[in-house]
Amino acid sequence: MSNLVLAQAAVDINPGLATIGYGLGVIGPGIGVGLIFSAVINGTARQPEAQSKLMTLAWTTFAIIEVLALIGIVLFFMV
Incomplete structure (x- = not known):
């Protein structure tokens, strides 16, 4: 009998690419905060x-939008 592999979680992402992705991801919340105020x-x-x-x-909407940027930084450090 052979083993069947259903999913593999080994994903290698270049840290430089992750930095660029986070930088692009923060543009949205930055624009949102500017529009709010x-x-x-x-x-x-x-x-x-x-x-x-x-x-x-x-301040309520600022907190909601800022959570998006915080989720992005957490995901950046998880990679």
Whole structure:
């Protein structure tokens, strides 16, 4: 009887390639954070009394988007 190999987990990824991939992956969250806070600045300029609500929403969405970058750095170090 011969053994049947269903899956192999041995994947060799060049560390330089992983660095480039992480760098490209961080572009999205970077643009997202910039768009969030530019919208808060514009909203506050148009309606100053809504600043507290806008900042609460901005920090919430900032945390969600920043998690994407943190997941990327964790995956980068796992490779």
